[in-house]
Amino acid sequence: GISASAAAAPADEPIQVIKPAANINLGLVDLGKKLYFDPRLSKSGFISCNSCHNLSMGGTDNIPTSIGDKWQQGPINSPTVLNSSLNLAQFWDGRAADLKEQAGGPIANPGEMGFSHTLAVQVLETIPGYVREFRQVFGKDKIDIDQVTLAIAEFEKTLVTPNSRFDQWLLGKTDALSENELAGYTLFKESGCVACHNGEAVGGNSFQKMGIVEPYKTKATAGGRADVTGKDADRFNFKVPTLRNVELTYPYFHDGAANTLAEAVDIMGRLQLGKKFTDAENAKIVAFLKTLTGDQPSFALPILPPSSDTTPRPQPFSK
Amino acid sequence: GISASAAAAPADEPIQVIKPAANINLGLVDLGKKLYFDPRLSKSGFISCNSCHNLSMGGTDNIPTSIGDKWQQGPINSPTVLNSSLNLAQFWDGRAADLKEQAGGPIANPGEMGFSHTLAVQVLETIPGYVREFRQVFGKDKIDIDQVTLAIAEFEKTLVTPNSRFDQWLLGKTDALSENELAGYTLFKESGCVACHNGEAVGGNSFQKMGIVEPYKTKATAGGRADVTGKDADRFNFKVPTLRNVELTYPYFHDGAANTLAEAVDIMGRLQLGKKFTDAENAKIVAFLKTLTGDQPSFALPILPPSSDTTPRPQPFSK
């Protein structure tokens, strides 16, 4: 039979339908897409945004903590860029206000792309194809890092994933979800998960403590939101991750320590809610979470303009 | 005025028009494309074929010698995969007979993807999306490495680059090349470059000694064809690289030591032909070579099927 949830009006639900990107500047998006895929924004010439936020794999690297310049082991799990425009702030601790502010970070981070803004702009300025495209898009003669981060951020705005089976159900297609999946959604709501995971992105809209009922044990050293605010009350508060496409963004948590959704759901139940789910309950919630996988970004692999004779060459092996 | 070359019938030319890929199995290509982009074929989960043969960048990494597992410095320059189906054999020394034989190499090479065929197949067998697709394509219940390399090779067959301006000229569009470019082509023919760089791929169809008139000085240790045949006469013989898309495949030579086309052309003239080109002649040849850039592969970024709970996880930092 049809469950109570299936009959509920979408307006009552704590999760909202995800909307396709709107008000997008297509010229800017096209330029930003190239930059997102261009490893010449890194010192080595080997690492692009897409290396750690692989759009073939849910916008993550599926590694516990990232590999950066010279194979350095990163301190924290790479979050998905999918639907990141919906976040209240960027990074696990929210230290960047928005995508444009965020995009400047990794280029100059010694543990990620290992480059500098000045060098990145120098590279771009010697690539005739980029010079032409920046001029077309911005109508200016000189490239600067603000243009670079603005273009990347505009591209990222297009990385929303509408049309998940859950969204179809929200929109009234009652047979889009199985009974098992609907039962999982009911558990998700009634257990209190929606207190933190709600809204269009099913997360991303608040900072919350990891380990409310029981402390979370980790070898990672991230202090969470307190690293930004300096306030003790914010210690171990992290931005609640979006659960959109969570099927694709393993491993889980800021330290990437949970390999499977079953493990993550079990830990969330116990640590955040003091609730031990049975295996059957856990499986239902996991089945529901998998209905949040939406249409993945679909576009042609960008072809990058070639370097010129004067373009500074990558330095993958220099000290 | 129209030069002699412009008036010549294409049939007389030592370079032939490149043909689009034919007799392609589309199901196989689609599977092979996913595998080509899948870093789970590497130990680290970070390196795919596309890392070193980036199809956004002419099918190479644009680094003198490649970066492999754990940031190991490779011994030799990564050749383009574009038009590699036209090669008489694969690798600089021709040690693989064809693309299928080649594709097994990097997965198990400790300095490249650092994995093993058994482990790669184990990973694929635990990914439901792959299990389904392999079964559809091969009609068999088990995945094996032969299927993997066959699919990748079939995808690579599609990576031809027709419709370069030079091909348009060969096909009779006399204004497809400038006078300067045509003069470069005439120099390329009359100087003797076409002795080695000819045919559909403008190379790729013979092994030739690097440094005929004058020895080539390099820190690289590759012995060339002699490493395969054991014959002294083959020492420092390398497969002549294709000059298709050579504008995109910098740096040049098996050691990646020449940063620019001008440098490569100068070295070729002196070492292979005992000929010192003037700057003007060199520039004309370079202008001609840039007309060999064809249509780059155009396809949607593949979306990879997610791992399951039982998929062995990548080991980027283990010894």
Ligand code: HEC
């Ligand atoms: C070497 C790996 C690596 C590279 C390269 C990299 N990132 Fe990240 N990215 C990360 C990690 C790890 C985090 C989380 C850092 C944190 O929260 O402290 C992150 C965070 C982000 C976030 C915030 C998402 C959220 O939900 O908070 C965005 C957006 C993002 N990166 C986009 C980019 C862009 C754009 C580029 C290229 C200019 C890029 N990244 C390059 C690893 C990487």
Ligand code: HEC
């Ligand atoms: C009090 C707030 C709160 C509640 C309640 C809560 N979560 Fe979370 N959730 C978080 C925070 C914060 C994180 C990130 C923690 C970290 O990475 O250290 C998280 C992470 C997750 C993740 C991992 C996402 C990823 O990409 O790493 C999953 C899955 C998840 N929650 C599901 C659930 C489920 C299911 C419930 C209910 C049983 C639940 N959450 C209840 C705040 C909450």
Ligand code: HEC
């Ligand atoms: C770590 C870098 C790296 C990775 C990963 C890599 N390659 Fe290569 N590839 C190279 C290098 C370097 C060579 C030249 C080796 C030689 O000639 O000895 C090469 C040679 C080739 C060739 C021969 C081209 C020619 O003209 O001779 C083909 C084809 C090829 N690779 C395809 C692939 C495929 C398919 C994969 C993935 C299964 C792959 N490569 C993974 C670096 C890499």
Ligand code: HEC
């Ligand atoms: C006797 C044979 C021979 C002749 C003649 C010859 N080449 Fe080459 N060419 C080669 C070989 C072999 C290589 C690869 C050498 C290496 O990498 O060590 C090569 C490499 C090149 C490259 C670099 C390609 C790459 O992707 O690395 C260019 C450019 C080139 N040749 C252009 C020319 C030009 C222009 C001429 C005439 C001035 C010429 N060649 C004459 C055999 C020849």
Ligand SMILES: [Ca+2]
């Ligand atoms: Ca902020």
Ligand SMILES: [Ca+2]
């Ligand atoms: Ca994750």
Ligand SMILES: [Ca+2]
């Ligand atoms: Ca090269």
Ligand SMILES: [Mg+2]
């Ligand atoms: Mg060799």
